[in-house]
Amino acid sequence: MTLEQKTWDELREIAARYPEPRSGLLPMLHLVQSVEGRVTPEGIEACAEVLGISAAEVNGVATFYTMYKRKPVGDYHVGVCTNTLCAVMGGDLIFERLKEHLDVGNDETTEDGTITLEHLECNAACDYAPVMMVNWEFMDNQTPESAVQVVDDLRAGTEVHSTRGPRICTWREAERVLAGFPDDRADEGPTAGPASLAGLRIARENGWTAPSDAPAGTPAEKGESK
C-alpha cells in the first residue's frame, strides 16, 4: 500500500510547523496511524524521507511511545485504567469483565475489527475512578456493567458519548486530531464534569472567594499581612 499524495503533503505540513522539522515526528506518526490504522513500514519510510533521517531513527521513536501501534487497531480503542487507584476502585474487575465479554486479551482486537482492548496507566482523571477511555475520550465512573454496555453499543453502531460530552469518533479520526488537524468539535460537551466542580460548588454555597484585593501595605510587608 502506498501513501496518497495528500498524506505526503500533510506530513510536510506538520514538519513545517516547527522551527526544526524533526519536532514534527510525533504528530507525523499520529497522522500515519490515522491513514494506515497503525504505524506501517510505508509510514516509517515516509516520515524518514520527509525529515531526512533514517528509517531506523523513526522506528526507534515509534517503538518508544505506547500510543503507536504496530498491529492494526480496531475502530474503537478501549482502554481501562488499572493503575493503583482505578484498579482498587474497580478497574481490575472492569478489565477482567471486558476481556471475558470480548474474548480478547490485553492489546488484542475483536475478530470483527471493532474493538481493541488495552489496560492503561493513569490517564489523569482519578477523581472519576474507575476510568475507561474510548479513543482517548473519558468514560468516567465506570462499573463492569456500564463498560460492557459501552462496548456493546460501539459494536452495534449506536452513537456513544463520553461522560464528559463529545460524541465518540473512530480511532483513526481521533489520531488525525492528535496530528494537529482539528475536527472542529471543541464545542461539544460541558465545561467540566461534576467532580471537577466539587470544590467550586462548596465555595459558592459558602460565599468563599479568593481575596478581592491586595492586602494593605507594601509587598515587602506581605509577611505580616496574613
Next chain:
Amino acid sequence: MTDTLTPVLTDNWDAERAWTLAAYEERGGYAALDKAFAMTPDDVIDAVKESGLRGRGGAGFPTGMKWGFIPQDNPKPKYLVVNADESEPGTCKDIPLMMASPHTLVEGVILSSYAIRAHTAFIYVRGEVLHVIRRLQRAVQEAYLAGHLGTNIHGSGYDLDLIVHAGAGAYICGEETALLEGLEGRRGQPRLRPPFPAVAGLYASPTVINNVESIASVPSIIANGPSWFAQMGTEKSQGFGIFSLSGHVANPGQYEAPLGITLRQLIDLAGGMREGHELKFWTPGGSSTPLLTPEHLDVPLDFESVGAAGSMLGTRALQLFDETTCVVRAVLRWTEFYKHESCGKCTPCREGTWWLTQTLARLEKGQGSESDLDLLLDQCDNILGRSFCALGDGATSPISSSIQHFRDEYLAHLTHGGCPFDPVASTAFAPAGATA
C-alpha cells in the same frame, strides 16, 4: 484571614462555554496582557518572583527565579515549553483546567513568554486526552484571530507563536529534559544536567519549562499584583493550588485552596470518607511521594510541612485509600507502573524496577520470606539517588514508606499464604457495608 477555598483557576469552570474566547474575555480575560506590555519583561519576572509562586508540577522550584536563569545575552532564540504531560498517578488537575478554560493557560503562556523574551512557545500535552487537545487547538486558533497571538500583539510590537504538540504516551516525558527530547522528535529519555534547559534546552537554546498550573497562575498574578497572590498560603509556600482528592472519599474532585490547608479540612469538605469506612493511607502528591497515614491528617499541605513529615507536596494529588485496600497490592501496582514506564536509559532504574516487581509480586502471593522486606529496602537503596532521573527515585517511595508504616501487613501475606483482602470490597461499586 483568607477563605477556606479560594477559586481562582477553577472560578470559571461552572460558567457556560467557559472554554470559548467570548466567555473568557467577558470575565476580563487577556486584560493582563496590556498591563504586562506596559511593564518591561524584567518587571514581569520580578512580579512573579515577588508573588512567591513555586512550580506547581511537583518540584516547587520558584517560577520567577527559573525565568531569571535565562541568559538574555545568549543570541539564540528563547523558548517557553508548557509541560502538559500530566501523568503522575493521582494527578488530575491540569487536564480539567485545560478542558474548562484553555484560554487561562494561553494567556499565561503569552505573559510568561513575554517575560523571558521567547517568540515561540509550545504546549506539550499528553496525547491520551482527545477533547482537551481539541479545546487547546481551538483556543490557540481563537487567540490568533483576536490578535492575542501572532505578530505585534495588542499593538505592543511583541510577537509570539504558540504550537500545541500532542505527545504519544510516555510517563517519562513529564520529566522536563525527556519532554524536550520528545518535542525534538526523539525517544523520550532524560538528558544529563548540566547544562540545564535554561542554558541549553530545546534545540540547545535557552528554554523555560513550566507546569500548566504554574503558567495558568500568572495572569491572576499580573492582574491582581504579587502581594494579592502572596497573602494566600503560608510564609514559604505562597498562593493557592488545586488539590485533587480521589479514591475512597465521599465526594472526590478538585478543591482550590491556599497552600497549607490540611487533609483533615479537605476530607471534611469532601463529605468525609465513604460511609462506614476510615482512611488507611494516602499520597500527598502522587505515587512518587512517600505514603502518609491518618497520623498525618493535620500536616499543613505546603512544601515545607509535607517535607518535614517525610514526604513531598508534589502535585497535591491526594489519593485516599480506606481500610478495605491492601497496601501491598497498591504498592505492587505502582511498582509495575514504574517498571513499565522506565525509559531504559540507566541501569539502576531499568533493572531495579524489574527486581522490585519480582520481589513484591512474590510477597503479594504470600511466597518468599520476611527477609524479602530487607531485600526490597536494599534494592531501593541501590536505586534511590543512583538513577539518572527522578523516575527511579519515585519508584522507591511507595515501597520504603509502606514497609515503614505497614510492615505487619506484608508479613500477614506470608502467614495468610496470600492476600488477606477481598478486592471487591475496595471498589466503588461494592455492596454497601462490605468489609475487608
